[in-house]
Amino acid sequence: MNTSMEVQVLQWFERVLAQPAAARADWLAAQEMPDAMRERVQRLLDAESAASGFMEATAVQPETPPPEFPKVGDRLGNYELLKALEAGGMGVVYLGRRADDVYDQQVAIKLVRPVHLLAAAEFRRQLISRFEDERSILARMSHPNVARILDGGSTAGGIPYLVMEFVDGVSLTDYCRQNKLDVPARLKLFCKVCDGVQEAHRHLIVHRDLKPDNILVGSNGEPRLLDFGIAKILEQEPLPADGKRQTSLSAMTPAYASPEQVRQQALTTSSDVYSLGVMLYQLLAGVRPYELGGLRPSEAEHVVCDTLPDPMHRMLAKAVLSDAERRQRRAQITPDVERIVAKAMHKEAARRYGSAQELADDIQRYLAGQPVLAHPDSTLYRLGKFVRRHRLGVAAASVALAAVLAATGVALWQAERARQAARDTEQVNNFLMDVLKSSDPFDAGAEISLSEAVDRASAKVPERFAGRPDLSSRVHMALGYSMVSRYKLDLAERELGLALAQSTQAHGADSMPTLRIREAVAQLRSYQGRDDEAVAGWQSVVAGMEALGAQGDKLYAIALNNLGNHYLAIEEYAKADEVLKRAAALPPPADPSTLSPTDPILLVGNQAFVAHGLGDLERAKTLYEQAQAELEKLVPEGSPELASVMNNHAMLLQDLGEKEAAYALSQRSIAMREKIFRGDHPMLVAPVSGLAMWAVGLKKYDEAVALAEKAAKMSERVYAESNHSTAFAWWTLSLAQTKTGDFAAAGESLQRSEREFAKLDPPPEDLAESIPALREHLCDQAKAQGAAVAICAR
Template identity: 70%
Template sequence: MNTSIEVQVLQWFERALAQKPELRAVWLAGQDLDTGVRDRVLRLLEADRASGAFLEETAVAPEEMPAEFPKVGERLGAWELLKPLEAGGMGVVYLGRRADDVYDQQVAIKLVRPVHLLAAADFRRQLISRFEDERSILARMSHPNVARILDGGSTASGIPYLVMEFVDGVPLTDYCRTHQLDVPARLALFCKVCDGVQEAHRHLIVHRDLKPDNILVGANGEPRLLDFGIAKILEQEPLPTDGKRHTSLSAMTPAYASPEQVRQQALTTSSDVYSLGVMLYQLVAGVRPYELGGLRPSEAEHVVCETLPDPMRRMLDKAVLSDVERRQRRAQITSDVERIVAKAMHKEAARRYGSAQELADDIRRYLEGRPVLAHPDSTAYRVGKFVRRNRWGVMAASVALVAVLASAGVALWQADRARQAAADTEQVNAFLIEVLSSSDPYNAGRELSLGEAVDLASGRVAERFAGRPDLSSRIRHALGYSMTSRNELELAERELLAAREEAMRALGPDDLHTLRVQEAIAVLRMWQGLGEEAVSLWQDLLLRLEARGLKDDPIYLLALNNLGNYYLSLEDYARADEVFTRVRALPAPSTEGGFAPTDHAAMLSNFAYTAHGVGDLARAEALYRESIAEFERLVPEGSPELAMALNNFGHLRQEQGELEQAYELFGRSVRMRERAFPRGHEMVVNPMAGLAMMAMRLDKPDEALALAGKASEMATRVYDRPEHGAAFAHWVLAATRHRLDDPAGAADALAMAQDVFAQLSPPPEDLAEAIPALAEQVCTDPGAATKPACQ
């Protein structure tokens, strides 16, 4: 017997069983299989159909069933088979009862699926071994949330069976839906599921097939964990029959499987934590994070291992919910809930919860109103993700944040300087004029750049202001803030930490200048990816100002606003909204307080973006209109900040179904960016390409083609290295030409997208799917088939 072929046949058979019965043959025909393997799988499916007809209680000819398979009415030890309940990939489950009159009890009796008894002897032995493993696993556990094993044995012909407590319940998702549980109630119920899984983990058992159908909830509201048929005891080593490693998608349910599981890597309890995360996502959002139906194995692996799920709040529109349920659910999916699910579902096993117990504990912390342990990825990590994905609506908010931070920081320092003694001000002014007017003595009097001047000032300040730490601290504060805005973070850290040390020594920890330096350090820590330290610094600063009754000081407004912007940069809309509500209760920023004239309009835009994020679309719309009106009054010619506000408002109108208005807003934003960057800029390319896509959606083909062509040409000019934005722009041009029946032109643009994409590392997830999908469409046309993109 060729064991390798037998392995393939069994694996593909079990995967076919996962498809709908009426689609199994069609699905199998679409797989890349050896004809011999396919034919044998089809024969097994037919045998299974015949032998499985008893599940519908139809008549089955005796010759269609293995002779040794038990039948309804027969006894297995003390237990009588009453009727079949369900069939899985490996076994069938009967309703049974105690038949020896000792006591009356209904039970679930599990046996090997009949068709498997028709398999070759080696595989029959393997399947029977699986049953024995499951019996061993269940015997180890005793927990109210795990279905208990009551008995077990083998028939006279050697077929193993398990007798378990009968759970008269419904799958977890069905229970939550029929009982209309809100999010907190779903979370509380899910904690009990985690408790059951933790019992398995405590015995070093990985379930490997956690899904709602394997968790039944009884009328009493207690969940029971079922089906340890493919579970594995960690201390055991697999015993392959041919010396090779054999794992397949059959030994799991792909939609709930962890990345390491679909990659056939070694599994730990962390794999079950991932599956719990997927279930929790489904319970809360109403839909699974990924739909894998109809995908080839390689495609399913890519989705599970590489694609980040959308936040649950964004998926609510895809769920089958009433408008009232959707609004309620949106309000209850807080940032903490999003973070808990994201941590459980992290692609990297080491970054998930360490156990099901840790996951349950964090959920309970949330339900009790205590801080959760789940934290978002660091700012540096997330900003890197933003850049790679180049989702320009989000990037726009981030860039606006940088502008507000930098301008407000320097302006506040200038306002502070104006309040110092005249002699001190004169010394500082003279020093700055000297530095800023310096030239390079080694390069024929070349004027120094601003960056070089800042570096020069840093080197001279200690010498010039020896004995005056109060003054040198103020200069270092300004230099450090400037360096932060230039992304010179190491230099900024040097200056700001020195400024804080001098301020503490000369002025004390509660002096306003010392607190301004602390605020600057918080901003620096944020951009260094040290978000927790940044938040701690901001909160300490705010408490100190509140204790002194200085909530009206501009530094209080700046720190509170920056704290909100930090949460906004993490897409933690709920916390950002809480902070911005406090900001709105304060007096508006003014130029007298050191703010730029447009800072209030920029704040309003961020308030609107946050309201959009928490799902309050009406409030978001009102704030966007207020922000844009203020921008237009202050800068009627337009500005990059106004362009960002228009862009984000466009996204809101698009979500509200006002596509023409959204298109107009996006268009205004793009034209304003073009005026701000007349020679082209990265901040123009992606919005313009996105506008082209929307033009096609609104059946404006001429506008779409012009915009896509311009974006692609600009991308070629402005990017000096391979970037996502360039590949995206070329892809949009290719897609537009394809829609307009220009296969040769589409292939040419597609080749440019492919060339840039090939140089990106890591490859961006969206284009990794979009480029091959478009190529598959474009290259079927004879006019494109010979082009490089199709070779």
Template identity: 65%
Template structure:
């Protein structure tokens, strides 16, 4: 309990003094803990004035606490400098006449000496850790430890290099540093952090106040009081790593630190990203003051910050400074900061050194390594945030595979004897004519039909493994598009066995089936296997001199796409470029006329990810032009291309054009599924929320009614996606001031969400938040839920 009390005490200290008691009263905690925290706050207030004067109010301090003028070893205490959550720092001097030197002397915060023996033991352990950590490092951008020990009463202290400087943000502001100068200075900060990381030390409390810049312009990294040496820190039995009494600063803490998960040096990289954001934008990416811990956690872990250029509007800058800063914050800088602050630690820079190197590449005019998340990754994150939409999202992402499979299947059949073509096409037409929305615009509702077709293959072609393998291949590829991966595994496995028997292990039909199995491995998340299979297939085509085969082109394109999905831009560009460089096969039914446009879309994503926005723009537009020529009335592929271009327009600051493009994309998807499809629910719902953000309430309501309508037609009302559609409609109605219907829709969603398991807390939280916003609206007092 002692540790819990001190955790809450430190959180209370992080609030403004006048708000601490109100903040504490609003927290969910045991009353006994609350009372003990209040007593600590009273004691802290009684002793708090001692830092404002050079003389300490002795009656407010424990009698054993050192006083100004006393000596600690060879050093004399001169005056207090500052106070943090756990310690106080004094200015001191060497007092043994050996040489004259000013130092900083750090001691335990006096109020903590009033705590129980167990907590005092932890404090002493922390000081010993800090002394050990500092002793391991020697770097011009890290404050050095000079000495340490304990007073006669057993109070530990550290003697450190005295840095006569100001916090990082204050220094930049006082010296009116432009963006380039701030970046150069920040690179040195990263160097200091890298020195800690080189010794396997995670600082865990990086913030501007812990980085002082002297008159010589050199930053010094301070305060390793809650740092840890990774190799000496076992994971607790409860699976959470409690950050030294939770003494971290939440505004700069990483998502994994806020969640009390295992930390690596990547956590410090996140904190560096927050500081860099603040240095460039003039404000922090998040403001957490006054939030409950759970609310702060949700902001840090789940909310993406606005672009820095947009946040400049909130910064305390003159109009001239704001204009100059906005001109200097380029898309590359936005990407550098976004990579450092990525919610997933594995997708940040691998070290502080990598961040510093990318900053210096930028300053030298060289290409930076930071780039946007791939489309596949962004969709994956959306699915994980909205698990109820996973089936619909999978269908939207994978449907293109079905078209490729059927197109190539048809191409190969064209080279067969007429009787075989008739025999096979008759079979396929009976069972697959509605399976491919990219060709037919039909609803994807083929599960039962495809299963029946698979069962009929053996009976229908008992003497023709060559034909049976082709049909199973088409069926298996179609099953991938519907996320029936187990069934696809069975059919493609049988197809491969039959094709090897009929054609041989290295024949083109067999290689094509192997390519289909590679796509299956990709969808199963077995990316290493998929990538290696595709490489092997390319090698086999090239060893046999079969580069003119359409299947070789398809394999190159898919290999480039898988490298793109893994953010390996260099190899993605290599294989996509090789595919694009091949002579287009004749338009005789053996080649999909939109495949080259899709290739250009993928190359555009490579350029986009690299920050080469002009090149990305060119490729996106070329692809869209080619798709429009083939599908003048629109297609799902064209809808995807328009969506990608919308993202680029957003990054270019062209919000109106971006919104128009995403509207066109969603409306086009609806035409591709004339009988409706669950994917449309997700697309229309997200478009409605975008319209609310653009303050287009009328269109937001139209889009929301579309989403809700499709949900009512296609889903059970208790399904999460159906509930989400009702939530979006209620939100749009609230935005338009139609409060009565908004409450009705919200009430219906609340009834359904109660049928869901307890784990569906995100959806419950959305509805709860909307209910609160609804009751805060003007004239909401007449609503039943709001007291009417």
């Protein structure tokens, strides 16, 4: 038997029965589902219709209201009853309207169910007392996500009623399904639900019956929390002597009840957090974590209290979803989302979020790409989050070997299965300890290089994470990305290649985890100078995310920005302009906190770079001045982004003939980079060489020699293989030394430049022309001064 098919058929059958009888056939025909499933549902519907006579012949007599119970058309205070809307466990709700002609308003009017008014006197007294509690509870709260109480009173016969705002909406789950919300949109909506629950908690009120049917979402997209019928005010509820609350299973919904509620133990706001976790699980996975239908109370208690639910991405197979939506959900339910829901649903109340607000805050952190509390609050984890938010890696590149290992540990924290998190954590800790020991000269016997440390870490992965390509791919991704940012391109090539192969095996070639690795590979290709491959890589990532409907993921904007910046680097300004405009046109996030304050400013800086490249120098200057001024206000202590904007602004000033201003601004940019990176770094080499060239132009020859020598020697330390920057740095040093008359040193520097140039394939055109020109100039100057230079004797 196909269990998943059976579950989906029954779910669709329940939905059909929820429709008006006359509209069921048309409603079913309009739904998207396989024909075989539709036929199964229709057969169940036909059978239900054929048995309707039997089903309606119940042994329970219809409710007969007492004579004093209000009827449709009656007035209660200033309101008239129009029609019955629904009946729950203890109350019945009517649609009403303001009937005193003061103003026109539809309301919801709730009364005790008539059948309970005919019960024993003590039960009736308790029920009316609970109803009055609900009225008192609602009167204490005023929040846009909690249904407001407008009025209340008692009928002439002493029956209490309360008048609430009428929420013309549908349940939380129906709203998400009807509007086809993706996972980020569902999370944002759910944060508003948490806000409503937090309002209750702020007044020391535990709802105790949170479920999707008690949350209606209006056409404006705002959820309203309803039905505080079994809620309790904590400060008014002492614990009984036996330590148990008398909240029976009939007075709650077991499928959403917390373990302590099912066991009738003391309740706190943490119990509502558990129910929120169950609702969030259902919203994202499409099914509830537990199916309790047909179970005896003791069996239901065992399932809720002792059974761990399957991870949401696995339960998607049982959900009533189209194939496209199932793929999209699977890509968007990330390990962090799994961990947030698992923390909210923890069996131990003390291990859950402390409040609905903490749960909402963690969701907001996830949506913003920040560390979530569902993970240990460690430096390792926060570092990994930082690297993922800042794909260019300029700041992360200054972190030493410990950061590489930290990023490795961070990747492992992204374990796909929430219930295996403790085991994964132990593996990570052991792995990190072993690798750290291997780089400790006191433990290893000698200090090892960065490359050796990465080699050792990488070699341990297959053994430590055998059979877990989902985890090992993340380890190799972290190592590879760190190597890209350190310009260890051979190591990056190896690690990212392993990461890509293993992620494809674990998740598929077009999954979000694999797309993240492909984006890193595109960056590697850019560093390697393989421009066509870099462009194709970013374009494929963008197209892949569009196919998944994942344009709301931050990676989408990152890939567009990196592609646009690469076009700028290779001076294809028209293409850069087109791509960066696409990035700028992306809709802002619903939650402004998910947008980095520097993002809009950096877009202005990119526009300035495009204008410079297209020759619109005055517009470029205006935009650079705007971007620089705003960044200096935002980050007065400096940042890699501000340093880049200042450097590009300085190049524009150079082209405008403002050479002294350009030189001073470039000096500030380099000083800022040195403060940030605290040592050698590839992002210092080219700017320092450029500043040396400008010093030559300003006849600051001694400064030029010092700067060029600094760039040349740094380039040999940070680059593992020959590249343009190294050859150019030695050429610049030779030029500066020629200007000071140190012809012998100039000759040696030019020879170093020639050796580096000879290793480059293809040879860069600028150096192919400038090296012979400088040799001729140097030899002419040396000859005129009567100096012997070895390079000129050839």
